[in-house]
Amino acid sequence: MFHLLPTTSSKTLARSFWGFLLLLGLFSHSSVAQTTPPAADVYVDPAGVLRWQGSRQEVALFGVNYTTPFAYSYRAHSQVGSNLEQAIRQDVYHLSRLGIDAFRLHVWDVEITDTAGNLLQNEHLRLLDFLIQQLKQRHIKILLTPIAYWGNGYPEPDVNMTGFSSIYSKDQAYRNPRAIRAQENYLAQFLNHRNAYTGLLNREDPDIIAYEVCNEPRYVQPEAEVASFVRRMVTAMRSTGYRKPIFYNIAESPVVANAILDSPVDGFTFQWYPSGLVNGHSLRGNPLPFVDQYPTPYRQDPRFTRKPHLVYEFESGDILQPLMYPVMARSFRSAGFQWATQFAYDPLALAFANTEYQTHYLNLAYTPAKALSLLIAGRVFRQTSRGQQFPAYPQDSSFNNVRVSYRNGLSELNTTEEFLYTGSTTTTPRKPASLQRIAGTGSSAVATYEGTGAYFLDRLAAGVWRLEVMPDVVALHDPFATTSLRQPVTRIVWNTQPLRLALPGLGTDYTVRGLNEGNTFQAQATNGTVRLQPGVYLVAARGKKTSSFTAQTKLGSIQLGEFVAPPATTLPAxxxxxxxxxxxxxxxxxxxxxxxxxxxxxxxxxxxxxxxxxxxxxxxxxxxxxxxxxxxxxxxxxxxxxxxxxxxxxxxxxxxxxxxxxxxxxxxxxxxxxxxxxxxxAAGAALPLFRAQADQRRVEAGGINGGGWSDYVTTPVGQLALRLLQAPPAPAPTTPAVAPVAFLRAYFADRLADRSAHVGAFREVVLRGRRGAGAGPVEVVFTTRDAAAYVATVELGNEMQEVRIPLTAFRPGAQLLLPRPYPSFLPLTFQASGPATLPLAQAEVLQVLLHAAPAAAGTSRPFLDIESIELR
CATH class of the missing domain: 2.60.40.10 (Immunoglobulins)
Incomplete structure (x- = not known):
């Protein structure tokens, strides 16, 4: 007997039933089991909303991707001598401390299948089973994408691949008959795989609430081939008796969107990389305009609106500032998303070097402020109503008990029960006596701390708290540059640091005793201050009886005595x-x-x-x-x-x-x-904003959606210049007609700060460069720390020359969101209000934009060479 979801139509039932009969023969030689699964714990209602089966409440889950059982992460753990099961336990504990309740993974099918799609019982599959069990113990829900299409090498070469994805590319996967049959076979076997640790089949596990068929497929016309492929994948999954939702990516191949919209899938998936990926260094400047909104395509199409939407991956690539996640979570909810999972949480054993994916960096121990911003973002995601709208940035820097401040480099959540902050703050907790949870870095009205790691305070009873203190963290190198396991980018230091607590009912002479394994510390605070090493402590008002609180006492999904932290980095000073x-x-x-x-x-x-x-x-x-x-x-x-x-x-x-x-x-x-x-x-000296000779590693430059590219060349007198070029092919179809073809973006606020006393003396921008024959218009744009933009047009000749642009020539306008956000349907420009004239003291980013020109004849391409830009 099938358990019927409340939204199941007769047409859908018939389609699934006949597809099931058809595939009985197809999978006669596979391990398909036909036992009846328990009731699905989520369903899609008639309005296209994903809901919990029992309570009928809307689903709103927020979390991460995490990849330790597979690919580079699997190999690198072995290289550093880490026990993989222990590593997974530790990371899942940290995920629970960050309030994660959603986990997604694109399974490396290439490591657990053969070329015919048969599931291999190997170490990768066993570790995936173990990871699922650990997630379930922490009450974290799971979305799996069984087909990844990826090789297993990045950032290394591919190694020891056995699966169908090792012989069929993305372009072949949906067209080659053998590839299609392999995927059908694999999907059926994967859903019928019995977890070695939970004893449950993947398709019946109530904590695996949904599946996304495949990761980022790449399709071209005709749509009929795509439609057929999607139907066959869904039919293969339904043939097992699986009844929970099946999702499909609709963001990667918009040219065949109709095939996905018309398919029998239950919902659609998207991703968001608002600052692009792999820029090779940390991006600086105000990143909040990048995440002001997420306008999904098809939002007027009933085929889209009648089904739920998930975000399978998102990240603020190459940005370490703890600002982006809370605003991204808010924008996701405004767009109607019910699930969002960051890609990817860095395993504790590898985060010292950030080698897994250098453009991403997120770990509680090694990036504490950014990790706490993810904790805050989870609260935002769950507490914001689906479809709730907000004013445009910067008016929305405070919303729903959250404040995100670029000027202070801070995100914070302030409710009657929780006070969460990513750095030192002067904000007063809304109701100190009602606080149940505190988490932060730096200092606040309730905790003064000189260390650089994160800390957590959880109220256990009146005047009794659990305190968890992470080690100090010191950044050594840019984590988004080229990385290596031979080079730590972040260092862990186990310092003894002073901590002063000012919590209602605690007093200034509270007692402290260690709880985690090996922690025998006991002390009494003096004037509210105690000096502590990293660990877990029971903090109690003097005279409080605390013998009932032991290391094994449960607190939600954790035990009081649990503590995970990396050892001190073994390096000299x-x-x-x-x-x-x-x-x-x-x-x-x-x-x-x-x-x-x-x-x-x-x-x-x-x-x-x-x-x-x-x-x-x-x-x-x-x-x-x-x-x-x-x-x-x-x-x-x-x-x-x-x-x-x-x-x-x-x-x-x-x-x-x-x-x-x-x-x-x-x-x-x-x-x-x-x-x-x-x-x-001297006070009157020029201030360099960009020098091609010296600034290659601190600027961003390149083409926009295929319209152009960049290079460095020497001028006739031997000086180095940045060259922006118009590309031969036409720009991508989703590129707005007004988009430039190439750009330079240079952050200079640090240089301007060195000359802050003399900013008022600058009168002009001097650009030394030249424009090749046939090149289009050139614009120079300044953006301020509050995201206001000021634009001036530059006239350049064919010979290298200095062009002077008075600061008075800059007029309010729009900045380009550069590097270009992905997917490419996202906004290209952002405009915020500001003063009528350029407030130079607040300026921080320079953009130079080369616009398109009519296609040039022959092999030469229109270009712009920039040798230097400075303020005088």
Whole structure:
């Protein structure tokens, strides 16, 4: 007997039933089982809303993708000596701490099938079973995409692949008869696979609430081939007796959208990469315009609106700021999505190097602020009504108990029961006495903390809290540049840090005792402050009886004593610093650095030298264990070049940075040539915004949707220039007609900050460049930290020249969302209100846009060369 969903129509039943009869013979040699599954726990109602079977409430689930059982993640865990089962346990615990209730994975079919689609009982499949069991124990719901079409190599070459995806490409998968039969065979066997740990068939597991057939298929016309393929995949899955929803990707191949819309699938899936992917470095500037809205196509089409929509993958690629997730969650709900899962959560064992997918970086221990923004985003997703609309940014920076502030680099949630924040905040909790949960980094009105890791406070009873403190984290390298397991990008330090709690009913002399394994700490706070190492603690008002709270006591889906944190990174002391672009002559300047591995008793010295001139040794202040600063006096800063070093003194020995060389630069035989330097300039000096010779790694440049590309060339006099070119083929069909063909984007707010006292003296932008024959119009755009844009048109000749653009020539306009968001149906431009004239002191990003020209004859392409851009 089949369990019928409330929305099942007679036509759908007939289609499924006859498809089932047809496939009885097709799968006669497979492991198809025909046992009756238990009642499905979700269904699609007549309005196209995904609902829970029992309560009839709307589904709203938010979480991550996670890939440890497969591909590079599987291999890399072995390379670092990590036990895979233990790694999965640890990561799933952290997911539970982040409030995750949704998990999605595109299964690497290439590792668990043969070329005929038969399911292989191997280690990858066993670990997937184990992962599912661990997720179920934490009450996390699951969406699986059985067919990935991917090889298993990235970022390495493919290795040891056995499945049908190793011989059939995406282009062949839906056309080749053998490939289609292999996929039908595999889908039936995968749904009928019995989990070795839960004892349940995949198709009957109530926590696997839905399936997406395949990951990011690539289709072309004619639509009939696509329609036939989709029907056959759905029929194969239904033949097993599976009755819960089946979803299909509709974002990847819009040219055949009608075939998907007319198909028997129960819903549609999308993805969102608002800042593109793999830019090779961290993107800076205000990213919030990228996520202001998600206008789905087909939203006027009843074939679309009568079915639910899910987001299988999303990410703020190459952005570490803890801002994007809460606004993305809000935009998803505005667009009607009921499920959203980030791609991809970094396994704890690999996050030190961010090698799995370098353009993504998310882990509770290694990116605590960004991870807490995901926690906040989950609350936003569940608490925002489906279809709820909001004003355009920046008016919507506060919404539904959430505040997202680019200026403060902060996301926070403030309700009567929860206070969650990604960094230090001056916000007062809405109702301190009612708080049940607190999570944050930095300091707030309820917790003052000098460490850099995340912490969690969960109320157990009046005056009794569970406190979880993660280790300090120190960024060493740009995590979005080229990565390697041989190079940590983030360092873990187990410091003992002061924590001051100010919670109603706790008092200032509260007691603290360790709960996690091996943690025997016991202490009493003084003036509300206690010094703690990472771990889990029971915090109680003095005199409170807490013997009933043990390490095994349950708190939701966790036990009080559970604690997972990476060990301290085994490296010597390190100093991380970036030199300023310019130092103003005659004014003292403060230089700051991040320090890892230096003890509280170690001393730090700044050795500052005017090139071949005076040299000073300046003791550095230690505001916290992980920061140091010193001020270079004005008398050393006359026009010229400042060179400097930072020396760590430990037990009488000196180590000099950059380079971590033994010794001190003031010693006569110190030979290393590494140093930091900054030009010392007069107040009226020009300020470089872009220099092709030096800035390749801090800018973004390229084509837009196939319309162009970029390169670096030398000018006739040997100088390096960025070249923007118009591409030979026509732009993609989804590209707006007004779109430029190529662009330069340069963040310069850090350079402008070095000259903040003299911003008012700048009068013009000077661009040195040339425009090739036939090239289209050129625009220069400034955007401010509040996302207002100001635009001016530039006239350039065929010879390299300086073009002066008065700042008064810039008029309010729209910025381009660059790098280009994906999918390509997303908005290309964003316009926010601002002052009538360019507020230069608030400007932070420069865009140069090359617009299209009529197609050029021959092989030459219209181009724009840019050697430099500066403020004068």
């Amino acid at each position: 390190q100093v991380v610093h970036t030199s300023p672009g310019q130092v103003v002559a005659g004014q003292p300047t403060t230089l700051r650095a991040t320090v890892a591995g230096a003890t509280a008793t170690d001393s730090l010295l700044l050795i500052a030298q005017h090139f071949y001139g005076q040299t000073r040794t300046i003791p550095m202040r230690r505001p916290t264990l992980t920061t140091a600063e010193a001020t270079v006096p004005a008398d050393l800063l006359y026009p010229g070049l400042l060179r400097y070093w930072i020396v760590v003194q430990h037990e009488g020995k000196h180590t000099t940075f950059p380079g971590a060389f033994p010794g001190n630069p003031r010693q006569w035989d110190y030979s290393p040539q590494d140093h930091w330097e900054a030009p010392i300039v």
